[in-house]
Amino acid sequence: MLLGGWRTALAAGSLAAAAVACDNDPSRPDTTFPQASLLSDTTSLGRQEGIRFFFPGGLQTSTALDPANFVVTNRCNGLRVPGALRVGTGSGGDTLIFTPSQALPFLTELGVRVQNLQGANGTQLSQPITATLVTEPPPVADASWSFLNSPTNDLVTGIDFAPSGLLIGYALTTGGGLYRTDDGGRTYAAVYKNVDLSGTAGLDQFGTDSTFFVGGLRTGSTFGFGVFRSTNKGLTVDLVSNTDRANLFAAQFRSIGGVVRGAAGGQSGGPRAFTYKSSGTSGGTMEGANGIVADPATVFGDIALSSDTTKAVMVAARNTQGVAYRSVDGGHNYVAFTLPATAYALRGTGFVNNTTALLLGDSSKIFRADVTTGAVTALGAAAGIPQGSVDQVTGEVLSYTFLRARFDATGQVGYVVGYFLRRRPGTPDQLGGIILRSTDGGLTYTRQGIQGAPDNGLGFPAVVDVKVKASGLAALSGLNGLMAARQPNAPSQIAVCSLTQP
Amino acid sequence: MLRGAARALTRARVALGCAAGALPLVAAPSMARAQVQVVAGGDFDIDDNAGTVTGNRARLVGRAGFGTNRGTFVLVNAVDASQDVDRDGFTAGVDFTNLVVSDTTDFVNVADPSQSILRRNLVISDFLNPLRNGFSNIVNFYVNIPEGTPAGRYLGRFTVTDPTKPPGANPNNEAIRTDFIEVEIEVVGNSQLGLVQADAALRADSLTLRGRPGQTVQGVIRVANQGNTPLSNVRLEVTDLIATSGTGLRIRPEQVSFSPSVINTVAFADTQRITVTVRIPTGILAGAYRGELIAEGDNVPAVRIPITVVVTTPGDVIFETNPVVGRNGENAILIFNADPGSNWELAIFDMRGIVTYKTSGTVFAGSGAPAGSTPGGVACGNPSSTGDEAVRTTWSLQNGVGENVAGGMYYVIVNAVQCGSRRQLRGKLMVIR
Numbered sequence: 001m002l003l004g005g006w007r008t009a010l011a012a013g014s015l016a017a018a019a020v021a022c023d024n025d026p027s028r029p030d031t032t033f034p035q036a037s038l039l040s041d042t043t044s045l046g047r048q049e050g051i052r053f054f055f056p057g058g059l060q061t062s063t064a065l066d067p068a069n070f071v072v073t074n075r076c077n078g079l080r081v082p083g084a085l086r087v088g089t090g091s092g093g094d095t096l097i098f099t100p101s102q103a104l105p106f107l108t109e110l111g112v113r114v115q116n117l118q119g120a121n122g123t124q125l126s127q128p129i130t131a132t133l134v135t136e137p138p139p140v141a142d143a144s145w146s147f148l149n150s151p152t153n154d155l156v157t158g159i160d161f162a163p164s165g166l167l168i169g170y171a172l173t174t175g176g177g178l179y180r181t182d183d184g185g186r187t188y189a190a191v192y193k194n195v196d197l198s199g200t201a202g203l204d205q206f207g208t209d210s211t212f213f214v215g216g217l218r219t220g221s222t223f224g225f226g227v228f229r230s231t232n233k234g235l236t237v238d239l240v241s242n243t244d245r246a247n248l249f250a251a252q253f254r255s256i257g258g259v260v261r262g263a264a265g266g267q268s269g270g271p272r273a274f275t276y277k278s279s280g281t282s283g284g285t286m287e288g289a290n291g292i293v294a295d296p297a298t299v300f301g302d303i304a305l306s307s308d309t310t311k312a313v314m315v316a317a318r319n320t321q322g323v324a325y326r327s328v329d330g331g332h333n334y335v336a337f338t339l340p341a342t343a344y345a346l347r348g349t350g351f352v353n354n355t356t357a358l359l360l361g362d363s364s365k366i367f368r369a370d371v372t373t374g375a376v377t378a379l380g381a382a383a384g385i386p387q388g389s390v391d392q393v394t395g396e397v398l399s400y401t402f403l404r405a406r407f408d409a410t411g412q413v414g415y416v417v418g419y420f421l422r423r424r425p426g427t428p429d430q431l432g433g434i435i436l437r438s439t440d441g442g443l444t445y446t447r448q449g450i451q452g453a454p455d456n457g458l459g460f461p462a463v464v465d466v467k468v469k470a471s472g473l474a475a476l477s478g479l480n481g482l483m484a485a486r487q488p489n490a491p492s493q494i495a496v497c498s499l500t501q502p
Numbered sequence: 503m504l505r506g507a508a509r510a511l512t513r514a515r516v517a518l519g520c521a522a523g524a525l526p527l528v529a530a531p532s533m534a535r536a537q538v539q540v541v542a543g544g545d546f547d548i549d550d551n552a553g554t555v556t557g558n559r560a561r562l563v564g565r566a567g568f569g570t571n572r573g574t575f576v577l578v579n580a581v582d583a584s585q586d587v588d589r590d591g592f593t594a595g596v597d598f599t600n601l602v603v604s605d606t607t608d609f610v611n612v613a614d615p616s617q618s619i620l621r622r623n624l625v626i627s628d629f630l631n632p633l634r635n636g637f638s639n640i641v642n643f644y645v646n647i648p649e650g651t652p653a654g655r656y657l658g659r660f661t662v663t664d665p666t667k668p669p670g671a672n673p674n675n676e677a678i679r680t681d682f683i684e685v686e687i688e689v690v691g692n693s694q695l696g697l698v699q700a701d702a703a704l705r706a707d708s709l710t711l712r713g714r715p716g717q718t719v720q721g722v723i724r725v726a727n728q729g730n731t732p733l734s735n736v737r738l739e740v741t742d743l744i745a746t747s748g749t750g751l752r753i754r755p756e757q758v759s760f761s762p763s764v765i766n767t768v769a770f771a772d773t774q775r776i777t778v779t780v781r782i783p784t785g786i787l788a789g790a791y792r793g794e795l796i797a798e799g800d801n802v803p804a805v806r807i808p809i810t811v812v813v814t815t816p817g818d819v820i821f822e823t824n825p826v827v828g829r830n831g832e833n834a835i836l837i838f839n840a841d842p843g844s845n846w847e848l849a850i851f852d853m854r855g856i857v858t859y860k861t862s863g864t865v866f867a868g869s870g871a872p873a874g875s876t877p878g879g880v881a882c883g884n885p886s887s888t889g890d891e892a893v894r895t896t897w898s899l900q901n902g903v904g905e906n907v908a909g910g911m912y913y914v915i916v917n918a919v920q921c922g923s924r925r926q927l928r929g930k931l932m933v934i935r
Binding site for chain 2: 128
C-alpha cells in the first residue's frame, strides 16, 4: 500500500509541481555554510606541520573531528596520510587542524579533502573543500652531484676528465697516487705510485693520455718540487721541470696549440709563483715570477691561469688579511691587488673568463676581480653565498671558506668549492664540504648537494678541487677520498615526489 | 705466511719423536727463527697477522649491492731476519716494483657452493708497488658484493706475485716471492618484501578491480622476495575500502579474501602469486572505493600500496541508518549516485504525499573531465574524472520551517544525472520519534 501511495503521489505531478502545491511550502534554510579559508602554506608546508582551515562561525565538533571527513592523501604513493584532528576555537570561528602522525618526506604532494562538515548554525557543507599542498623542499634542493666510486681514503687533491667522451679521467692524491678511469668514474684503477713523490696537487688532464701536476720528489736526501707529467696514461710519470727552489702547492695548466703552459705557486721565504711551458719530449721550462713581495709572514694560497694563458692570479694570506696579485703577461710579472679591509685570508682563486677572476677566502668571502684593471668587487649574501653565523645562546660558530673556482669555456657556468666549519663548545668540530654553482658568470650562486650524502645531501667532506669541462660535466674531489661528478643533463632541482624517506 | 714455521715445527716434532701438538708452542718461534735465511732473488711476504688479517685470513662484512668494509693487508720486503715475518727468507737490496694480484679465486658460499661472488669483484684500492727493500706497504682492499647475492659466508683467496721476479723456493723447499691470504666474506641478510605486477616484472604501485554490486571480482598480484634471505609467513591484508566521494560508504575487509592466505616461504629471488578476491556488497553505490593493500612477512617491513575497487552501475538512494531514531538526536543521512558537476534535487514526502523537506545541489566536479570524455565519473568509465560520483546529504528530521517531523514513513525522491542520463531515484525512510 505504501508503494501504491508513493506512486499516487508521483502521479500527482512532477517533483517540482508537488512542492509548489504544498501548503506548508518547505524551503532551504536561509543560513549558509561558512566560507572556509586555508591558512597553511600550500607550497612549503612543514613536514609535520598542521594543515589548517578556518571556518567563520564555527563547526559542529562531532563532524569536524570525524577522521572520515578530513582526508589527506599522499599523492606521491596514493596512500592516505594518518594524522590527528583537532579544533581550535576562537572568537571569530573555529580552526580545523590536521597534523600528520609522522614527518612526511620533503616535497611530498598532498591532496586534502574536507567533507561532510556541519556548521555551528546547522548548515551543511554542500561540496567538499579540496586543496593541494606540497611539503617544504630540503634545505638544498639541488643534489645533482653523484658520488664516484673512490678508490682511496686519501685527500684527493685533483680530478679531471678528458674534454670529450667523459669516460677517461684521472684523480690525484696528495700522497702521489695517480688513478685512472676509463668508464666515466665508475671505477678507478691505480696506475702510478712513487713512494718518493708526495705533496702532489694541481692535476690537469689533456686528451686521454696526458696529465700534469706539481709535487715534491725525494731524491736521496734532497727534496725538490717541480712539475710532473705523464703522457702514457699514467703508467710512468716524468719530472719535467724541477725548480729545487720553492715548495709548490698549486698549479693550473692550459693547453693552447699543443703547448701546455702553467702557473704554479708555492712557498719559499714568502709566496712564490712560477710559469711553466712544456717543450715537447724534453720536458719544459720553469721561470720564477717577479713582483711578489718576499714576506715570510705571507702564506701562499692558490694560483690560477686564464684560459688564453695571458693572465694569472695568485692569492695568499698574511695573518688574517688577504693578499692577492695579478699578472697580465701570463704570470711572469705580478702586481698586487688593492683589496678591501674585509678581504680576510684568501685561500683560493679561479678565472671566470679571460679577464675576470674570483678571489676566495675565509668568512664566506668571494670577490670578483678584474685582472686587467685591478678592480675588486665583493659578493655577499645577496649573491646566494652562505654566510657564517654565531649563535649567542649555544656559542656555535659556523664559518665558510672557499678554496677553488672553475668555470666552463663560456664563462657562465662554474663552481666554487670549499668547506664549512661548525664549532660548538663542548663538541668536536664538524668539517664538511660546500659546493656553489653559478650559471651567470659568477654573479650569483646556488648551493648544491651530493645525492646520497647525509644531511639531505650536504654531509660530504671538504672539497679542494673542481673541474668543469666543455661538455658541461663537472667533477670535484676532496678530503677522505671524496670524488663526485655532475652530469651535464643533471636536473638542477629536486622534483616533487622524488624523495621518499622522511 | 706461517707455512714455513709450521713445516719447521713439524720437522722438529718428528725429530724429537713428539706426538702432533705435544710440542710446546713457545718453542716454535725460536725453532722457526732458526730457519730464516738469505735467499737468492729476494722474497716478500704478506704478514699473516697485520692489518685486518688474522691467521692469514681477512674477514670482511658487507651487504648485497654494496661493498664490504675495507680490509687491510701488509706487504713486507724484509731486509734482515727481524723483518722476515714468514721466516722463509730475505734478501737485502732487492726491490719489488711489479707486484700484482696474480691469482684470485671466486669467493664460494660455504653452505652452498653453487653460489659464489666472482673474483672480479675483488678491489685492491691501494698500490702494491713499489715495495722497497726494508719497507712494508699497507694495502686496502674490499669486495663488491653484487646485488642479489644470498646471505651467508663466502671464502676465497688471492695471491700476490711479481711477474718480473718469478716465484721460487728456498732451501727448505718453501715457495718464496709469492704469498696469498684467504678472504672470508660475511654477506649479511637483508629481508625485503616487494609487490610486483601479475604479468610483468614491474613494481606494483596500485591494484584496481572493477565490478558491479553483488559481483565477485578478482585480481592477481605477486609478492616478491627482494632481499637475499628467504621470506616466511608472507600474507596480504587490506584496510577498509572507503568511497572516494566522501559518502562514508565502505567495503569492509571481510569482503576481501586472499588465496593463498599465507605463503610459508618465498625463496630468494622468487615471487609468489596471490589472488585478491573482493565480494562487492549488493546495494552499494557506484564509485571508487580506496584502501590500502598491505603485504607483510616475518621480520620484514610491511609494504603498502593503494587498492581501488571501482563499483559500476549506479544505484538508488540508500540511507546510512534506517530507521532513524529522532529522539536520540540522529539525523538522516541520504546517499545517492550522481555525475560529477551535475545538479540534483531531493524531496521528502510524508505518507500523505505532502512535501516535508526539499533541497538541491551540485555534485562536486573535481578538476573536471576532459572535453568530449564519457559523461560521469570513474564508475561510468571515465577514469580521468576527479569529481564525486555520489552525494551525501543530511536531513535533520525537520521540515522546511524548522519543526521536527512526526514519526512515520517518508518517501525520498531524487532527481539526479547518472552516467549522463537523468534518473529519478526513490527510497523509503522510517523516522521513529
